[in-house]
Amino acid sequence: MNVRTLCLGILTLGDATGYEIKKLFEGPFSHFFEASYGSIYPALNRLTDEGLVACRALAQEKRPDKKVYSIMPSGRLAFMDALMEAPGRDRVRSQFLAIMTFAGLLPARHLSGLIDARLAYHRAKIAELEACDEKGDGASRPFVCGYGLAVHRAAAEFLEEHRHDVEGPALLLEAAAE
Amino acid sequence: MNVRTLCLGILTLGDATGYEIKKLFEGPFSHFFEASYGSIYPALNRLTDEGLVACRALAQEKRPDKKVYSIMPSGRLAFMDALMEAPGRDRVRSQFLAIMTFAGLLPARHLSGLIDARLAYHRAKIAELEACDEKGDGASRPFVCGYGLAVHRAAAEFLEEHRHDVEGPALLLEAAAE
DNA sequence: TCTCGCATGTAACGTGTTACATGATTCC
DNA sequence: GGAATCATGTAACACGTTACATGCGAGA
Numbered sequence: 001m002n003v004r005t006l007c008l009g010i011l012t013l014g015d016a017t018g019y020e021i022k023k024l025f026e027g028p029f030s031h032f033f034e035a036s037y038g039s040i041y042p043a044l045n046r047l048t049d050e051g052l053v054a055c056r057a058l059a060q061e062k063r064p065d066k067k068v069y070s071i072m073p074s075g076r077l078a079f080m081d082a083l084m085e086a087p088g089r090d091r092v093r094s095q096f097l098a099i100m101t102f103a104g105l106l107p108a109r110h111l112s113g114l115i116d117a118r119l120a121y122h123r124a125k126i127a128e129l130e131a132c133d134e135k136g137d138g139a140s141r142p143f144v145c146g147y148g149l150a151v152h153r154a155a156a157e158f159l160e161e162h163r164h165d166v167e168g169p170a171l172l173l174e175a176a177a178e
Numbered sequence: 179m180n181v182r183t184l185c186l187g188i189l190t191l192g193d194a195t196g197y198e199i200k201k202l203f204e205g206p207f208s209h210f211f212e213a214s215y216g217s218i219y220p221a222l223n224r225l226t227d228e229g230l231v232a233c234r235a236l237a238q239e240k241r242p243d244k245k246v247y248s249i250m251p252s253g254r255l256a257f258m259d260a261l262m263e264a265p266g267r268d269r270v271r272s273q274f275l276a277i278m279t280f281a282g283l284l285p286a287r288h289l290s291g292l293i294d295a296r297l298a299y300h301r302a303k304i305a306e307l308e309a310c311d312e313k314g315d316g317a318s319r320p321f322v323c324g325y326g327l328a329v330h331r332a333a334a335e336f337l338e339e340h341r342h343d344v345e346g347p348a349l350l351l352e353a354a355a356e
Numbered sequence: 357t358c359t360c361g362c363a364t365g366t367a368a369c370g371t372g373t374t375a376c377a378t379g380a381t382t383c384c
Numbered sequence: 385g386g387a388a389t390c391a392t393g394t395a396a397c398a399c400g401t402t403a404c405a406t407g408c409g410a411g412a
Contacts, residue, residue, distance in 0.1 A: 001276045002371070009280055019391055032275035039372050041393055066391070083280055084288065087273035089299075095265035097210035097325060098179045102187055102261055103318040110262065121267075139347045140281040147275060147336055154332030158325050165324075169317045180399070197363055217400050219365055244363070359412085365405085373398080382389080 001082065003035045004043040008079045011053055011071040018044050018067065028132045028141070031125060031148040044069055052078055100166070108170035115163045122156040179260065181213045182221040186257045189231055189249040196222050196245065206310045206319070209303060209326040222247055230256055278344070286348035293341045300334040 006029075010021055018041050025035045044067075047053040052075035057065040071079075096118055103111055129149040132141070184207075188199055196219050203213045222245075225231040230253035235243040249257070274296055281289055307327040310319070 001273045004371095006276055009276070012280065012283070017391080018393090019389095029279075032270055032272040034269070034271070034372095036373060037391095037393075038374070038395095042372095045393095060391085079280075080283065083277055083283060086295075087277055087292065090274065091212070091269070091271040092210055093212070093269040094210040095179045096268065097322050098184055098187070099261055099265055100325075101207070101318055101322050102190065102257075103321065104316050105190070105258065105261060114265065117264075138282050139344050140279055143281065143340060143344050144275050144279050146340055147278075147333065150332045150336035151329050154328045155325065158328035162321060162324055166317050166321050195363080196365090212400095214401060215363095215365075216367095216402070220400095223365095238363085357412100359410105361410085362408085363406100367404085368402090370401080371399090374396090376394085376396100378392090380390090382387100384385105384387085 001088070003039040004046060005079065005082045006033060006035070007040060007043045008047060008052060008071065008075055008082075011069055012076060012079060015068050015070045017069065027128075028145070031129065031152075032144070047075065103166045103170065106170065108167060108174055111170050112163075112167055115159055115167070119156055119159050122152045122159070125152045126156065179266070181217045182224060183257065183260045184211060184213070185218060185221045186225060186230060186249065186253055186260075189247055190254060190257060193246050193248045195247065205306075206323070209307065209330075210322070225253065281344045281348065284348065286345060286352055289348050290341075290345055293337055293345070297334055297337050300330045300337070303330045304334065 007021055010016060010024060016024075018037070021040055021044075022035070022037060025033065025040070044053070044055070048055050048069070051072065053069045053071050055067050055069050057067050060066055096114070099106075099114065106114075126149060129145045129152065132145045185199055188194060188202060194202075196215070199218055199222075200213070200215060203211065203218070222231070222233070226233050226247070229250065231247045231249050233245050233247050235245050238244055274292070277284075277292065284292075304327060307323045307330065310323045
């Protein structure tokens with residue numbers, strides 16, 4: 001499932017422009033997928049070339065034409081094929097955990113700053129997901145948001161309960177060095 | 179934090195070969211970072227070229243020379259610089275959640291299979307992380323593993339409690355179609 | 357006999373990000 | 385006056401994966 005396929009999927013939910021699709025990637029999809037304009041627009045063009053989606057241009061005053069994309073029957077079929085494939089494994093890359101692996105090399109103060117920032121991040125995600133959970137239409141939106149919510153809540157809770165496990169030793173080490 | 183930088187970090191924990199580094203990426207690091215030989219070996223070569231690590235070849239009988247890498251003082255400095263930079267945001271891409279977003283398009287049977295597989299995946303991760311939690315040396319290893327554990331446990335629990343929310347409607351829909 | 361573990365590496369390829377380019381309108 | 389929103393796109397670049405290439409020893 002790459003950006004191209006997911007754009008196709010998004011169009012099964014209704015017509016959209018590239019700009020609107022980007023908003024989805026920034027909002028309700030952001031906790032499990034990201035994409036920039038630099039991948040979305042080329043993806044949409046390619047899907048159009050392949051005849052999987054149709055594009056109609058709406059002229060606008062003083063603005064570039066708005067291009068509204070709609071999925072074609074062949075696009076629906078192609079998307080179903082992609083959906084039925086076994087999902088590849090998740091791709092996760094966490095800078096935060098990579099850095100925390102080397103917590104022993106960091107000043108206590110810096111460590112605390114990192115954890116504070118991380119907690120703020122999780123809390124922001126939780127707020128975001130709580131909002132998207134409510135305005136869910138079908139059953140799948142609340143499910144996907146609920147999953148993210150569960151994960152971020154668990155992470156935040158863990159940090160609150162265990163931050164001392166790394167902050168403590170760092171402080172002791174610095175006190176001993178004085 | 180890319181593969182190159184993380185390899186440098188791993189070498190702060192002790193000398194290692196490319197092969198051994200790969201094992202780490204498959205084991206204790208796998209829940210927050212992945213890397214293949216195709217990125218590790220070139221990274222190690224580049225670090226050597228840049229003078230950040232040293233490489234000594236151990237001749238072996240009937241095998242290619244084993245190349246043991248050690249970090250140099252300049253490498254430690256470079257790694258510290260990287261550690262002190264603000265962490266970039268996590269990069270997550272979950273095929274599973276992408277597919278679940280379109281659960282409404284899938285046969286109930288297939289949906290259940292996906293969730294079963296996902297639960298198995300989380301449980302395997304939990305077992306793995308419980309093991310790495312125990313054999314932790316400093317304070318940071320148990321912390322990083324504990325974080326992963328918390329997240330996977332929450333995810334598994336969520337799936338157990340809420341799988342019916344998507345499976346139920348799918349079954350109803352199919353019953354109605356008959 | 358066949359697979360797994362050890363051990364290193366390259367080349368082609370895919371995929372996506374970043375920065376740039378453009379430009380009006382509306383809100384603060 | 386400046387930032388944010390709407391709106392589209394490209395080109396250079398970075399990064400990493402996959403598949404391929406090689407080859408022995410040990411255990412099932």
